[in-house]
Amino acid sequence: MPLDSSTYALAHLRVDGRRWKELRRIHGQMSTQAAADGSSYFEMGNTKIICTVLGPRQPTKSGGRDQSREAIIEVEIGVAGFSGMDRKKRSRNDKRTQEMQYTISSAFASTVFTSQYPHSTITIVLHVLSQDGALLAACINAATLALIDAGVPMQDYIAACTTGSTASYASNDEDADPLLDLNGMEELELPFLTMGTSGGEDKVNVLVMETRIQMPRLEAMVSVGLDGCKQVRNILDGIVREHGKKLLSSR
């Protein structure tokens, strides 16, 4: 039994040795699959995602003609059976997966210039290879990279991260520190929220919280989350620029 998050107060160190405001190691690559219109591979700690983007293109489904004036963003998430600690197959109709799909789709609908592609569909396919917390955030970041790779015009990146609080809901610990970027073990023990912003920290596109938290602690969490998203955005930006340089030099 390794130590759990209750030992944070002893030395202000988290279960994996980080301080409260530190992100995990983030690694990303673009254009990982040549066959897709756009693709990326993204890691936040041990959470690993492959993302491919198809489109914009005409809807494949036959039947009623799509009369919409804007592109539809479809999201498919596949969670590999080996990705979690328990070997468990999640079905495509899993409630949580569906909810994540919807969240990601509506987040990008607010930043992609969908009106430029009426009657068409943009499909984002996410494969979760490994899960260790911040699943939704990592999916959003991976999708951002893949959309950029696909050349889909959008206002700005959506960069996402999670924030939590060191004290569990029921204890009224005044000194609770907010925590940036929880890993899987922390997510099981602590209250947390997922946040995605664009334009650095100007616009909040995603804010999801499924655990309970006392109101007074929320402010600190949101504040740390905004700053975390800005850090993630800088990292994403670095990855994009690096990729761009490589493209230019290979010409």
Next chain:
Amino acid sequence: MTSLKRSYASSTTPSTTLSSKTYLRTLRSGKVQKVVRELYLRQDIPCSSQLCSTCIDLAPAGFHGKQDPPVLSATPAGTTQYPQGHYLVPDTNAFLTAMDLFEAEDAARDVIVLQTVLEEVKNRSLPLYHRLIALTKNEGKRFYVFFNDFRLETYVTREAGESINDRNDRAVRKACSWYGSHLQDAVKARQSARCPAVVMLSDDRENLRKAKEDGLIASGLQDYVSGLPDADRLLDMVAASRDQRATRDEKAKMVYPEYMSMSAMLTGVKAGSLHQGTFSVSPYNYLEGTVHVPAFDRPLIIQGRENSNRAVSGDIVVLEVLPKDQWKAPSSKVIEEDDLTKNENAENEDESAEGVVTEKERRALQEEVKRAHGKVAEGKPQPTAKVVGVIKRNWRQYVGHVDKDSVRSEAKQSRAQQTVFLIPMDKRIPKIKVRTRQAGDLLGKRVLVTIDSWDRDSRYPVGHFIRSLGELETKGAETEALLLEWDVQYRPFPKSVLDCLPAEGHDWKVPADTADPGWKGRRDLRDLLVCSIDPPGCVDIDDALHAKLLPNGNFEVGVHIADVSHFVKPNNAMDKEASLRGTTVYLVDKRIDMLPMLLGTDLCSLKPYVERYAFSVLWELDQNADIVNATFTKSVIRSREAFSYERAQLRIDDQSQQDELTQGMRHLMMLSKKLRAKRMAAGALNLASPEVRIEAESETSDPVDVKTKQLLDTNQLVEEFMLLANISVAGKNYSAFPQTALLRRHAAPPKTNFEELANQLKVKKNLELRSDSSKALADSLDTCTDPSDPFFNTLVRILATRCMMSAEYFCSGTQAYPEFRHYGLASEIYTHFTSPIRRYADLEAHRQLAAAIDYEPLDASLQSKSKLEAVCKNINVRHRNAQMAGRASVEYYVGQALKGRVLTEDGFVMRIFSNGFVVFVPRFGIEGLIRLRDLGGGKEVESVFDAEEYSLSFGERKVELFEKLKVRIEDEAEEGTGKRKIKLSLV
């Protein structure tokens, strides 16, 4: 609103190095998981020594800008070995074997707890882990947790082929060597002279050897403690070390069978071939234990040491049922440990060499078996079982005394180490073997010990002394002993708790100005004629009552309860302390409060003639005492009078008193009788338990006489309205918080519980006891009378009480509604609301009710089911312990009151064994065993025991169950131990 946009990235982002660790973990279900985790190694973890200036600003501040000050003293204490001062770095086993030493107030300061060690301690023992965590929070002890596995320089990867233990030992050595050189640099930078030694504490020889090789300072536990002042006392706190055990192992003979592996047990329990339950030892026969398992109605019986295989009463064990030819009837004989094993020698176990079972024990058991076999034809052999493993030990600290016969040399000055037996007060706990150098000093004292281990090669568990409580039989020592034995927190409230009290102290008053925030949401009930009725001398007045006739012929009745939740806010230090204590404990001459005196006896207490905050339940009751409506409100009241039960009774009976207050009390009396009649008709049980009052001379508090408590109508008056309030509040809280209401239930007893008693009544008195419902039971209890003896009915009720389940607190979300039922009160829902000064459950109910009536929002801790469950679990235990401690205190005082006296009293036979019988003496509420051997002057008497007829004949005399007889009561100081006991004998 301030902007949420802030930048937190530190100016000098610390560099971290990423590593990872992978390990396998076995789940309870037997599944194996592979866990991969990242590790961020860093260099900003301080050494936390006040000597070091480089580490001071090393650790980044927390979100609130707080930074932890360095923990370890710049001038740590020196010893003979380390005169320059030293920091201790204990390894895992040091903490496991000597936690008491580390907790000792005058030893072991400036300790570095390594992360590696903390993790291992957690793996090995959760209770010890929690004690260690508590130590790190104790500022005076200066324990610092150094996260060595996160610091780059001290991180150690496990090498191929290296065992986890070896890797951890290496990590401890590496941390020591880092600390050593780091401190040296720090001292050089300060140019001061004293550099404290970093001492690694370990009992692992290999580890010590390697440490010496690496040039580290290392010491074995024993060696280290020997160098401290007062070493003898401290040495006793160190459990027999691995080293000593190792040398014994070579020649040791295994006297107990080996336990099964945990996974084999779990699989067996799952498959149904093995059974799991809590081991409990019979108070009459220390060689017989019983375990209730879900698979059977009746408990499984475990007879003999070999079958109980090192299980101690309270452990959670796994059992295997023995083949049917070994099934037995439960023992009909009293067997006490001191009788059979009196002359054993604690020192030389192998020489006595009789294996697990001594010859005498074997003989005693043999007789049992013979008897059981003879009886098989008539048939009630019950399944027996043997213990094949222990899931969880429930060892605690035990109070007892040193067995005089086991002490080799009594000379006080003898400092030779010897092994002695400690006899626990609790008869169900076996003797404990303890090594000590203070045997001479400890003789005749009450001492506190703990069990460390019980290995296969040892007939008795091995433990160590913690401290002495004082001379046997002195009031101080005996009181502390029973408080410790029942785990009652009796230390004075710490400052942090007292800081939560209102600053005005005793001058606090209900604000005169009704615009004050304290009045918000409160009803002004000061004009009501409220009074309180309590036992004489009661100072913590929880409740007060009033009643008045309404114009429509109905009655307005109010129960007003002290508004404790106004003063005790959730989750502050005072609330935490109260939730830990759970209840006030009443001893004969002492009260151990749940809340500080200022609240309990003054600010909350509904004293007469002053205004107090209250939480009121107001009903409109009709002439039949049916509820027309009920309202709940926070209020301000002014009690007109505080009555004792007797004075209230006199006032009600005195027809010359016609004032409004007395009239109100008469209304209350009339209504309470109707309420009671309704409850009884619904099947509420009227159970008796012998309650004894001790009369003491006030100044010396030496007991003078013992009297059985008297019940007056006014007692019942108060009780009825308290029940009514509790039931009303329970319903209200449950409707507001269906998942998290704190309630109290009393499960219906399983039918088999009453079988024995019903049979006894049938055989001896031709009476029928029915137990199919509480109503049937209540009715048939009424018929169990003996015209020639009015006490017989009470005796039956006492016996019936013992067949009941105990009531318990629970969180409403954990049970289905039908399970809420309170069997004894015949109410479908119940809670405790009326005594918040002395019960934590009531305080929680107050908070829930306050939220239910929208007086204030509900605290988060009361919305979490898991938190509430933990609270319930704790207060259930505390409640039971408080009752037991109270009972033990009465017992002690009855003993003291009878000291030096010889009395002849009426007694009733309540249980018959083949070699003795138990007699209950109503006047003192005591029961005692009369053994045939004592009647025969030390020799067993020829006797005939008839288990079917519940009788025992010896000589001319025949003793039958329920028989009334005269007994002589005297007190007797047991030889050998000097323990005072009440002795009954037949006249």
